[in-house]
Amino acid sequence: MNPKYRLYYPRWYRKRIPIFWWLQKRSHAAFMGRELTAVFVAYAAIMLMVLVLAMDRGQAAFAEMMDWLGTPAVVVAHVLVLCILLFHTITWLNLAPMAIVVKLGDRKVPAAAVLIGHYAAWVACTGVVAWLLIWR
């Protein structure tokens, strides 16, 4: 029956959903936390752009930005941001086997293989970027 017809059954009891329903259960709060990591992804994107801008303005501007980034409060803040983004990475990669189910011929690729493949990709990407930024 279409939910819109519920109006015509006034004696049925419908519980109201509180705005902060997601604070009432730990798993729901964790879910909301996971979704809010996207805000920090946007923050990181903005900061990358600011860094590129500073870099384009020359060494002095870049050094100034690095100095600001090096102040204790900012370092602590970015360590927190790093932890939040790691939470995003880990929850995202852990959900990959749920969405990606492939068959090779007659056999399903085991979920563990999909998971390990994703983590291996993460290690590889981390390695490449680190090498490019530090040693190249």
Place this chain on the structure above:
Amino acid sequence: MAETLTKPETVTLEVFRYRPELESEPTFDSFEVPYHPEWMILDALNYIKDDLDGSLSYRWACRMGVCGSCGMLANGQPVLTCATYLESLLPGPIRIEPLEGFPVIRDLVGDIGDFMGKLSEVKAWLIRDEEKPVEEGEYLQTPSQLDDYKQYSMCINCMLCYSACPIYRLEPEFIGPAAIALAQRYNMDSRDEGAEQRMDVLSQHHGIWDCTLVGECTEVCPKNVDPAGAIQRYKVSATLDYFKSLLMPGSSS
């Protein structure tokens, strides 16, 4: 042999009551039920109805976890009452409420008409362009083809997943976990030819796209159907299908 753990004589059940002919708001009634280590919640409810309060209303049937009738909340968790030991919820009191997401008609009985309608909407049956005549024999399927959809065929329509899904509570028009898992059960069945028809329903905004992968549905499913997985896989295949039709107009999936 001395008993090292003393088991209680009785357990208290706090049961949600809603009697629209008497009151406009629900209440909780407290019942003292004898404790037996082999009793399920359903046994306690049956004891209440038989010996304490015959007016208690609730659904149950097979009492062995295959019919999907007896889903309720025990201490806030959606469970099959015929498959949950009282022992696991000691020391009590144990709070029994109807499943969330469904309007309550009376006591522990919710209206599930919405779900039944959605089962029809997703066309949860085999669809073929042309039926094979009986003389040509059965449709054959390899074990591998059965494996493709078997997990999703285990659904007993108990609706614990709908109770667990916060999105369904917020958006009652959302098609919901079990309906999508059952649609997938038929989409992935090699005998079925109705994937295109189901996609029309599932690609609507209140089809799969309301889902934000909370994942509670898979956690509570008593049959390990993994509806969350079914939904995510459908998002991927619907997206691939969409781009295929964009890039190659006229090709059918």
Place this chain on the structure above:
Amino acid sequence: MRRSREPIIWALFGGGGMASALFMPVLILVLFIAMPLGWVQGVQGAPFAELQALVRHPLTRLGLFVFISLCWFHWAHRFRYTLYDGLQLSHLNELVAVMTYGIAIAGTVVGAVLLWGVG
């Protein structure tokens, strides 16, 4: 019944989620923690010039642009649903969609201007 156009933005969300999951932690660690703290060269002298050359390389510009844009659309889609579910604003659905995707488009444009408009 017309099918929703959600697959396009879901693909962007998925791409952004995967890209940010794979690349953001190391970028934050190196550029915003290790370099400012001096654990890694990149501020004084020759290493800065190399870093600048790396960023100005056309492939880097393109990669960064795609990456930034995907991150914006990932945020937009996820935040949109967070507003629907967390604050029960789904009745404002057009407004929320325009706001979130609008910001994502703006972020993408700013990214393009910064990466190709300077230097």
